Amino acid sequence: MVFASGPGASGQPPSSPSAPSSSDLSAVPKVVTTDQQGAVQQVVPKEPIAVPAGTPAEAPAAAQAHAAGVQKALSGNGATVGDLVVESVFQVGKGSTVRLRQEIDKVPVFGASAAESLAADGSLISVTGSLSKKSQGKFATTTPPAAVQATALKKVAEQSKSAPDRLKVTATKAYWYDAKLAAKDQAQSTAVPAFKVDINGAGAEKKGEPATWVVFVDAGNTAKVLDSWSETKHLNRVVCDNESRQIDPDQAGCGTADIQATRTEGNPPVGVQDVDQVYDYLGNTEGFYAKYTQAPNLTELIGDDTGDGYGKALRATVRLCTYDECPYQNAFWSGSYMAYGSGVTTEDITGHELTHGVTQNTNGLVYRDEPGAINESMSDVFGEFVFLTDTANPCNTAANRWKLGACSSLGVIRDMQNPKAYRNPDTYKGQYWYAGSGDSGGVHTNSGVGNKTAQIMVDGGSLNGVTVTALGIEKTAALYWTTQTLLSSNSNYGALSSALKNACNTNVRNNAAGTTAADCVQVANATKATKLPQLATRT
Structure with a gap:
């Protein structure tokens, strides 16, 4: 489903610099x-x-x-x-x-x-x-042989149980591949020459579900797959209305020959609720990021230019139906645009999906296991922040606070204040923690830990014997934006814990959102309240 210790124990940032002159x-x-x-x-x-x-x-x-x-x-x-x-x-x-x-x-x-x-x-x-610390081998060529794509397509067809004619390669590029950095395992490994193949097509969990896959093929043996996983992320403005036509989801791009613009920047409402809501919520999400973070303009960061004359824009297709499901009961970020089933066009879902694009273009968190859970949580966090700061939204009530999906046709599917209400953990490896291989390693379920960490920072509260004093949304949003810029593609919850504390100290030094050293104590407390791993430090 779409949503389905740092610099010191005291939390104090370093004192003002009389900086050393060496970069060593x-x-x-x-x-x-x-x-x-x-x-x-x-x-x-x-x-x-x-x-x-x-x-x-x-x-x-x-x-x-x-x-x-x-x-x-x-x-x-x-x-x-x-x-x-x-x-x-x-x-x-x-x-x-x-x-x-x-x-x-x-x-x-x-x-x-x-x-x-x-x-x-x-x-x-x-x-x-x-970083990779060792490499082995050399690229004979960085131009991928045809066999690379054939190997990748065969692998995805097997994994997704999709017909090969429903899969297509969208990009192939030379990369050094290191299993540790791809979050495949936690053992240190060695970088080897490979080709990264991106594939779009039908997903594995549900017939007709849109999906994006990543496959790494050994550059020295083009019949050998080194790794593969699903990158499907469920859950200037251009909005397109598919009008409930049944189409392949990978053809739902807004501003193409198949689906043309219905409402564009600066034009009045068209009278279709899904179109007009998404138009407003795309603008509200970009406005939130501009006001509460220092992220680049979202249109520039994640927008797409399809050549339809409207330029680079935040694009969304609404009232999507697939050949297998109508109305489509979900939403997704494709990597360049958003797509929604009828009635799924709420503000938190819009902020959620656009944040997948932000994550994709900042740290590139791999979408599986703990990195994938953090990826999902970041989208939940910023999606809910956008919703909570929009006081004009009639759905923004005390009863709906922190409830993801409220007022959508899906209904509430996660509760960030009480993750356990939807069988998501609020504590690292606590009750409801998922340790299996389904759902890309529990990316939606285990996002509950990250969600609770953010919620308790904003509102304050007590959990697992630890009390946190509220920071509010402004400071927490600035904190999470800095954290986004620090994470690596394979960051797990221990890395998130460390990055949150480091981000707070960085925000103190750089005068971001009025953050203080006392706030950093509360950030550290929040990571302890949800029992995020407190990584070892040494001087």
């Missing part, structure tokens, strides 16, 4: 956080590290100047492989988060990233990330 993190006092296998995950210098003399303070140049030291630190001061290259910059208060990707021989390593938190002067506050 090994040479300065610091706090190092490691994952459950001992791999370095986060490094926070006791004092921010200034950029080398002569380096511009602008974020991209400063981040690149810190890159060598950062890579060495995330590798545990051991061997390093490849290079770090600036990929994106996100504003955080007066500072920024700069995300760098790892490349080996100029080919990216899937999921390998380092997120540098920088002050306004370019000094390094912290780094969070996960």
Whole structure:
């Protein structure tokens, strides 16, 4: 279904910098956080590290100047492989988060990233990330042979039990593949040459369900699949009305020859409830992100240009019917547009699905197991934030607070304040925690832990003997946005716990949303209340 310890025990941020002048993190006092296998995950210098003399303070140049030291630190001061290259910059208060990707021989390593938190002067506050530390083999060519796509299509047909003619390859690209970074397992592994194949088509859980699959094929043996999983995420404006026609869901793109625009930016309501609601809620979601976070404009970040003359836009198709289900009882983010069944066009669902696009374009959390649960939770959190801050929405009542799907044709399907009411856990590996392989490893069920963590931060309360003082939505939204910029593609709940605390300290230093050191104590308390793993730290 769509929705179906950090820098110190006190929570205090580092004091104002009299910054060291070296970018070598090994040479300065610091706090190092490691994952459950001992791999370095986060490094926070006791004092921010200034950029080398002569380096511009602008974020991209400063981040690149810190890159060598950062890579060495995330590798545990051991061997390093490849290079770090600036990929994106996100504003955080007066500072920024700069995300760098790892490349080996100029080919990216899937999921390998380092997120540098920088002050306004370019000094390094912290780094969070996960990198490959070893590689094996070489690419004979980065041009994928035809056999690569054939192998990938065969694998997805077997896994999804779909007819091959209902599957299509949408992209094939050379990547280094490291199982740890793809969240396949928790054991350290080695990056090997591979081709990443993206496939759209019918899903496995329900006949006719739209789905997106990722398959990694060994570049040295094109008949060998290294890994595969479903990336299906259920649950300037352009809105298209499918008018309940039965179509293939992977042909539901808004602004194509099959489905043309019904309402576009600046034009008046058309009198179709689903069309007009989604138009308003796309705008409200973009407005929320603009007001409460420093995310890039959503149209620019996740919009799509189909060539229909309306340019890059947030696009949605409503009143979708598939050949197997009419009306379609769900909604989904396709990777470039949203699609809804009739009556599923609520504000929280819209914010939820658009946030899948934000996650896709910031940290790329893999959609399975704990990373997938965090992906789902991030969408629940921001979807509910959009809804709760819209006081003009008649559905926004005290009775519906934190209830996802309220006022939709689906009804309430998750309760962030009381996840157990819908058999979702509110505690890490507590009651209702799902440890099976269904639902991509419980991405919807186990999102309850992340949801409760956010809810108790906003409203305050007590859980598992820990009391949290309320931070409110403004500070919590800023916190979760910074956290989004810090997470890696394979981040689990331990990484989320660490990132939330680090994000809070970063927001204090960069004056984001008026966040204080006292607030960071409450953030740490919230992670303890839901029993998120408290990762080991050392100095």
